[in-house]
Amino acid sequence: MNANELKLEVKDTVFNPGLSREDPNNKVNVRQEGDVYYYKVWLYLDGYDLPYVDSVTYTLDSSFSEPNQTVRRTLTNPNCQLTIWTWGLFTVVATIIDKKGYKYQVSHQLSYKEQLPPEESKYDFVTAESKVAERPTLVSA
Secondary structure (H helix, E strand, O other), X not given: OOHHHOOOEEEEEOOOOOOOOOOOOOOEEEEEEOOEEEEEEEEEEEOOOHHHEEEEEEEOOOOOOOOEEEEEOOOOOOOOOEEEEEOOOOEXXXXXXXXXXXXXXXXXXXXXXXXXXXXXXXXXXXXXXXXXXXXXXXXXX
């Protein structure tokens, strides 16, 4: 089977996909380390065949300490969301395994920088110490 038989795509965003874009609390999270600005980016799957997904392994840029991140589709994470901190744009390869065990590969070029708003009020600057691993939030049951 090829990836075109699966109606799914990988998406990325700097806005929490669990909140409305109009929510005033849905801001771009940024942290500075030296001269480099890191953005909090959500990767996730979207599409018609999402209910048939068992898991996805996101292959990130080799500069990440753990470039291969596997996320299982669960009730609390139905779109296989993964949160990363990054400063650059690169291609993510998603290896998707469906409920029957078939594998599909989908590539996605990050495009979050196109979403960066001009208004400073839309940014939340955080310190490196406040960067913690987050669990996905259940938006609706």
